[in-house]
Amino acid sequence: DIQMTQSPSTxxxxxxxxxxxxxxxxxxxxxxxxxxxxxPGKAPKLLIYKASSLESGVPSRFSGSGSGTExxxxxxxxxxxxFATYYCQExxxxxxxxxxxxKVEIK
Amino acid sequence: xxxxxxxxxxVVQPGRSLRLSCAASGFTFRSDxxxxxxxxxxxGLEWVxxxxxxxxxxxxxxxxxxxxxxxxDNSKNTLYLQMNSLRAEDTAVYYCVKDRGSGYYTGCLDSWxxxxxxxxxx
Numbered sequence: 328d329i330q331m332t333q334s335p336s337t338x339x340x341x342x343x344x345x346x347x348x349x350x351x352x353x354x355x356x357x358x359x360x361x362x363x364x365x366x367p368g369k370a371p372k373l374l375i376y377k378a379s380s381l382e383s384g385v386p387s388r389f390s391g392s393g394s395g396t397e398x399x400x401x402x403x404x405x406x407x408x409x410f411a412t413y414y415c416q417e418x419x420x421x422x423x424x425x426x427x428x429x430k431v432e433i434k
Numbered sequence: 435x436x437x438x439x440x441x442x443x444x445v446v447q448p449g450r451s452l453r454l455s456c457a458a459s460g461f462t463f464r465s466d467x468x469x470x471x472x473x474x475x476x477x478g479l480e481w482v483x484x485x486x487x488x489x490x491x492x493x494x495x496x497x498x499x500x501x502x503x504x505x506x507d508n509s510k511n512t513l514y515l516q517m518n519s520l521r522a523e524d525t526a527v528y529y530c531v532k533d534r535g536s537g538y539y540t541g542c543l544d545s546w547x548x549x550x551x552x553x554x555x556x
Binding site: 333359363365369370371372373376377382414416418419421422423424425426427428 | 438440478479480481494495497524529534539541542543544546548549
């Protein structure tokens with residue numbers, strides 16, 4: 328199975344900050360990576376697919392990059408609505424696996 | 435607008451069975467792969483199972499293989515998860531999720547239901 332790691336596990340930031348979350352895969356997954364946002368008590372929401380493609384309706388302040396084993400999610404200017412937990416997920420091969428999550432907190 | 439509404443969760447004793455349902459609307463259900471993903475209380479996300487649009491292909495996480503069965507009824511736009519031999523570690527919110535691909539499945543999950551809680555306890 329492909330193992331996914333994320334760093335940091337928690338991130339404290341202020342509104343307007345540029346935020347970067349890193350996701351690493353235990354083997355190459357090419358660009359088969361998605362990013363999801365989850366708020367407490369809610370279902371996850373797809374933000375980015377194929378490593379860098381923005382899902383329809385997602386604000387352009389979110390962007391993704393990377394390929395192979397290292398990926399990043401960047402929020403260019405953090406907004407109040409962005410405080411949440413972010414998960415990466417590989418979808419190269421079964422069983423599709425998620426990273427452990429990164430919680431973005433208010434500083 | 436895609437809508438996925440899960441039902442069937444509840445409290446069940448270890449070793450017993452439960453069947454979850456997911457009513458889908460707002461898209462061509464018969465054309466899309468569908469998944470179940472679960473989240474234990476306070477924990478991360480775990481992919482559970484996928485089924486192809488025609489129902490002929492299914493894959494499971496090792497943690498549920500042989501105990502859970504995913505199925506679908508395209509005439510009713512409904513997805514199911516039959517869960518047998520339930521264990522305490524199956525306690526989680528179970529999400530019904532639509533695959534982003536059309537006509538097949540990719541593993542990319544683009545629309546999620548609100549989830550239904552399954553609690554396995556004696």
